[in-house]
Amino acid sequence: MVWVPLLLVALVVSGVGCARVCRAAVAADTRAGGDGGELNVCEAAYLAGGPLRVTDLTLVSMHRARLLLLAHTGWATVVADTGGRDELERAVLGAIGPDGQSRIPAVRPLVADDESVRALAAGLVARGLALPEEARRSVASGARAVRAAFLLTLVLGTGAGLLVPAGERGEVLAWFALPLVAAGLCLLIARADTPGYACWASPAGRRLLSGLSLADPLTALAKRGTGVLEPELRAAFRVHDRQHLP
CATH class of the missing domain: 1.10.132 (Topoisomerase I; Chain A, domain 4)
Incomplete structure (x- = not known):
């Protein structure tokens, strides 16, 4: 025995x-309670993937607006310094620094920890969605x-x-x-x-996420991550993934 x-x-x-x-x-x-309503794309990104997903969404949005250039080598370069269209974009520009160029792996955690992302998260928690x-x-x-x-x-x-x-x-x-x-x-x-975004979204948040269409490329990025991007942009973020392998 x-x-x-x-x-x-x-x-x-x-x-x-x-x-x-x-x-x-x-x-x-x-x-499970929440105020319902609609999610904007940044809120959807947070619920689906947390602060880093919000950062990735902002970087890609600025790249497509020709404010940044995200190179396949993993560098982010400021193309047009407009001062940022919102707090998240200003956080990105601040993380890149005065030289106007920085590596994406260095930018992502700085933006993810920015006050603008924390405020976004606090708002979703207050609504019962995160x-x-x-x-x-x-x-x-x-x-x-x-x-x-x-x-x-x-x-x-x-x-x-x-x-x-x-x-x-x-x-x-x-x-x-x-x-x-x-x-x-x-x-x-x-x-x-508990799907991939369960650690961030409440049941009410998950219900709103499940109703979002993937037809819009930025919404697809918010829900699914950088794997939905075109090859060159995927390569820019894969540099980050390789550098952070255990």
Whole structure:
């Protein structure tokens, strides 16, 4: 019965992980209220991808207005310094700096942390369309806990199976299947119930996002990210992705 303590550990860890992710999901779902209305493209970008998506949208919008040049090498160059048409564009120009040229990976986090983006986020939270920071952290932490519980249960079950005679192995693995299935189902449900923008958008925000058409290129960018861009622009942002690989 040397495997029983391992089973108890797996049950406790899986139970705690499932409880955390369920509690976080329920807390997020309670923010179902919202004022409805319409989303502008920057608000949609925040709900779908957070501050960095807003930054990407602003960069591409300025590029298409011929205010910036986004090169496939990953550089952003000011073409026409009009002072910015709104606070987000002014944040981009400020992040690029007085030289008028900077690398996109250096610009993105500066703009994402700008007061204009924080104000946009605060407005969406106040309308009940975005999750506050505490709720986002709770959801992400719960998901990590369930993932860790699933992996730990898998390891413990494998180890327990190796510790018992071959004739008892089936019974032992059947017992470990219970916490493993529970953790796996929680992961599947979480993935099905929370699409990529779930960590930013409340249920009300997700409903508004789902109703947006992808016919407009900027709206498609807001919802789907830089993968919808033409090849040269995708290359400009892929430079960022390569430089930030773990």
